[in-house]
Amino acid sequence: MPQLIRKGVRIDDSFAEAFPMSGTGVVITAPTRKWALQAAHTMTGFATSVIGCGCEAGVDLELSARETPDGRPGVRVLLFAMSQKDAEKQLVNRLGQCVLTCPGTAVFSALAGEQQIKVGDAVRQFGDRWQISKRLNGRRYWRIPVMDGEFLCEGTVGLTTKSVGGGNLLVMGEDWTSTMRATEAAVAAMADVADAIAPFPGGVVRSGSKVGSKYKGMGASTNDAYCPTLYGITTSALDPDIGCVLEIVIDGLTEQAVADAMRAGLKAIVALGPKHGAKRVGAGNYGGKLGPFHYHLKDLLP
């Protein structure tokens, strides 16, 4: 693979291949930052990949009390799915089970979006006719009586079908510790990019997959070309000095947000250098025929 070198880090002349998704999001507030984060983490817990979780979700940004509609600490959560219907179903289920139940929380729409999906307008029935509608500045809020007071939930939240899922970076290093150091630095840098999330645990995935399998009926299986323990025995994409590969997958509300997150991640990895961090960075794609969005690493370099 042809490569560029930045501060000693080898950058593959490759691209990440991404797909259109439906993206939506909510701002969750609570009396304390702790409980806002608790609701956000519970709601986005089992949401790493659309394949098994129905959606991909994560914390976009933490908001200070000054930035939220009700003046309490908040968290902006984004959720992505393959269709508008899936996004709506996942969001309503997760809000109903994870946020309605979480003490002190309130929910607001996180984006305008070209579509509106019903959230409070669905959850309201939990109020058993004790729920109260309040309209302010063209937005409807539902007040649902619960055991710690009231759950306040906006009637609808915005959804955009112009979201992008599947932006990624493959971080390759000598061992687990140094590779993880570079990966964590990249994830931390991406956390500051608005409108983008890394849905996997801590933003990182170690089980990258390829299309197809030797077993019948399995659509995807381990990406042996990037498994360091198979370096000698399979057609490997790795080099002799690579002992660990970690991937960061990025979903964003816009094509730009994904590019910005990848750029921020690359910058952090390069800044760390090959001695303590990653020796090489690549990107995953399927040959460019499946996804309409191509993020070439060479365009995103610092």
Added chain:
Amino acid sequence: MKPLVLTLRHEPQQRLDLSPLVPDRLIRRTAKEIEALDIGTTRIALKVGDMFKVRLGDANSIRFEGGSERFDQVGAKMLAGGAIHVEGDVGAQAGRAMAGGKLTIAGNAGPFAASALAGGEVEIGGDVGDFLGGPLAGEIPGMAGGRVIVRGNAGARAGDRLRRGVIIIEGDAGEDVGSRLIAGTMIVLGAIEGRPGYLMKRGTIALAQTPELGPTFVDCGAFHFGFARVYARSLAAESRGAARLLGQKLRRYAGDTAVYGKGEILTPA
């Protein structure tokens, strides 16, 4: 661009129907056409030109220099995007059934101000008469949207049959504020008289001064309400007093249980 200015020549001798003088009906009209509009309400014909000196300008913004207790229906049925300012008093039904835009009155307004308002904003610097936002005789719902702010006092039965929208009275309210409320939000910062929320079905009345409530309102305890915080933030620019009231812990009295009983009166805890 400068607003279209209508300067009052002298105190009118009869009540005036000023409903034709709204931005959407004056746009692209010449001064002569405007002066020929009929605004009289008696047998004696009266044209705009008889009462006002017209200075053309951007008709999206109309300014009345001078007002009168006989100015009726100022800004009635105004559409979104328009603005009317009255430097003086107005009579009955100011901002009646407005759909949008902004009406500001520096002086006092008569009865039925903002009657059946559907959208937009009405701000009254002075006092208002009875039935602020209420329906006229024979109409069922009252105000159905928009925002009303009264800096002074309001007469009896302010917010009668309010259905949607926000009414803020910074001064005192007369008897039976929020009577027959259907839904929506009322905020009163001054003193109140009579039976607040009399026969209210749903909706919220926030009162800065705790009144004597009848037995059909039941105490439901004191809380920090999330929705009240959202309202406080949204209203802070227009009424700091209202924002202060809603930002605090509030005692909730549910009622009026003589009727549907899904409404509430909130007072500082």
